[in-house]
Amino acid sequence: MATCPACGLLCDDIAVSAELQVSTKNGCAKSIAFFEQPLITTTPSLAGKPTDLKSAIKAAAGILHKSNQVLFAGLGTEVTGMRTLLGLAAKTGATLDHMHSDATIRNTLAMQNSGWQTTTLTEVKNRADVILAIGTDIATSYPRFFEKFVWNKDSLFNKPSPEVVYLGAGDNVESIYPNGKQASIIDAETADLPEIINALNALANDKKLHATNVAGVSVATLNNILEKIKGAQYAVVIWSASSLKFAHAELTVQSITRLIAKLNETSRVAGLPLTAGDGDTSVNHTSTWLSGFATRNRFSNGKPEYDNYQFSSKEQLKNCDTLLWVNTFSAYKPPQTDMPTIVIGHPNMQFDVAPDVFIPVGIPGLDHTGTMFRMDSSVVLPLKKVRHSDLPSLSEVIRQIEALLA
């Protein structure tokens, strides 16, 4: 059975045939698209002109050798790839930023300011009898979430059929439960979530609100949410930082985590922050144990530094003189820039302007093995090789570049 890195759930029950067809039994649209994708090219190129791997690696090393401040961005990789990237970053004094860090940082800032109380998928599967989904329908980003962890037939403690409350979850919510019951759907604009969550917090702390409704949601409805959570055996509050696209969304994440902490004084509630994928969890963990810091970090004379604002790709595209874009899981391409650009990544990547160097590499979990963190951070799974290709792995390429810089 293969492990699918197409979303953060990392389902490891996917049957893929020798012809690379995903069995419909456990497949979802994302896993089918992942395992059944065609292989477009294995040929590296220099400014769009085909070349061999050795020349491409030499050219990449040449560009890095000349640069004074390089940005390693994208970082769509797993543990092994990130280990080698950190080695090269230490050598070249690079700044590191993941393509989904805008979302990740919202969670990290909240966690670094006041901490949080969270849970993991097996706990959700066996215990969660009330789920509050804030600003996300969950299924769009994690197609099998409900099938595997909410509507599961077997559970350790015979949890009652869970009640799902969606708050500002958008238009794609599954409004009917498999048992025919209607889901609780509370409409709210994403931009109104800070106000609504803060009101929930106030109510949870026994503060009296003078308003009768908050951003269009009645206080009675908010009280009803709190009652459901307090009455649950084990309530889980789920949010997706990537959907909280407004300024200082970290404060809203913090408001959610404070709410969870407050309710935990008397009943059991836990958070489950959804992540954006493309190896974000793996990259942050690996960076943290190897350098002491999660990403957005930089190596300065071999010493790691950390700055969530300055070391963002957005800021560094203004300050760096070279871009190394790494993206092995998807064909999502690098940002537009005039500076010398090296791209190491997905073989199907298409460019508007060809980068100075493009080295197609294997896709972890498809072309080669790997090691990856699941979205809940506690489970790390091996990725398998299921397709035969001649593509080198990211770490093989990075190691060869590093050797040339020695």
Next chain:
Amino acid sequence: MITLLKNGRIYDPANSKDGVIQDLYIRDGRIITKPASHEKITQTYDLTGKVVMAGAIDMHSHIGGGKVNIARMMLPEFQETKNYSEPEAHICTPNCSHHATPNTSDTGFRYIEMGYTAAFEPAILPINARQAHLEMADTPMIDKGGYAMLGNDDYFLRLLSSKADQKAINDYVAWTLHATQAIGIKVVNPGGISAFKFNQRRLDLDENHSYYQVSPREILKSLSTAVHQLGIAKPLHVHCNNLGAAGNFETTLNTMGASDGVPMHLTHIQFHSYGTEGDKKFSSAAAQISEALNKNKHVTADVGQILFGQTVTASGDSMMQQLNAKHANPKKSVIMDIECDAGCGVVPFKYRDQNYVNALQWAIGLEIFLSVEDPWRIFLTTDHPNGAPFTSYPHLIRLLMDKSFRNEAFAKLNLDAQAMSNLTSLDREYSLYEIAVMTRAGAAKLIGLNDRGHLGVGGAADITIYTNQPDREAMFAKPDYVFKDGELVVKDGKVIKVVWGKTHTAKPAFDIGVEQNLKEYFDKYHTIQLDNFKISNDEIAEDGRGGVIAHQSQT
């Protein structure tokens, strides 16, 4: 290639050598007998006047895995390197980072610079074992290994509550050791982490888990018996119920009887030795605990000494950390329920010598060290990073070896705490031989590392050489030489060669039939495949640096 270490003063308790002058010969990473006269000695180190010990072994230090990385992630402010002033400065190496959450490279480098050649991660959540091994694989210089946490996982609790026979438990425990590549089994707040998920907030030794209707005592009995019958060396590693709570010493005393005489190790016992006497209802029960340890020969313990300063507590004990979170400094904490397997709680702490409770905790740890008679049954730990970062071991060793240094430190404590401690009446000063027992021979014996922790022929040449000096802190902070598997890796307190060390494991025999039930359980209730739960030897040796050493069972 033969290396000769000439004229050193040998402290090797496993071979009863207490400061004898003797030569050591090393070949192919091992200590050998004196070679024949025609064999060529390639290198000679004159160690006249130097103290020679085996490489030190930290038998309990949180060096890798989920909660350690959460601590790093939550506390980026710890990573800043400081310029140390005296008295710390003179014991520091050029790269010194004394903070509580070193990255994996710093962990390896700081350990080897102090002459430690192995460290054991005491709380590997089975479901998170792969992460722990990834981090340990990236920890250079030292050998490593870990203890897998059981006793709060639903598979075990279901077995126990359904009165499964001991053999079924034994098979599951052995299977876990194999699957997680661990060398021992640990239980944290027996039953309590699971009970917390059912909204139970405390669990005492003879209180029942509200769902499973089993008590911590039954859990301890079952797991200690399993570990004993499987014949692995490391006794069950026990983090008692009621960590940190005033009055918890009675739970600790009663826990000693829970295994019916089967060996058990009570970890960070300082955190479990609190009484309720005095105005503040918090007192030292070190005397009672030490007396019980002296009497109960089947029990070993490590201290978990606290030292003053900023640190972070990273524990599997989500139940008690949820209560401790109100004392967090800085004010933040991470509490997790994990995979119907375990939990964790990460709470930063700043221990202050003017705080009554902290000052007394400091004294309680030292009282235990000085009152437990047999150094083979008490181990030197700070429960890194929970009581203090492991880099403070040299300071702790000086506190144990130097009475006037200790009493000077005591005189600076919170006065109410001073009034509640008998520390100054304890005259004992540890000898070099006793330090070598506690940090080498005893630790190796406890874990079952037959070829480590001693300097006998056939032993691994993990060797640390110090200059004998009255300031024991300076002495133990900066060895002159450290050899790892026969290679010189540290000279004058500085790493001169990077090596990677191996992972020590125990792999007792068991009935593979247990996998049938486990597979069914995983398919029904877990969220990953059973096969992916298991960590292969190849995964650990993958990058060509690491490797697995399996230690024989004592059957």
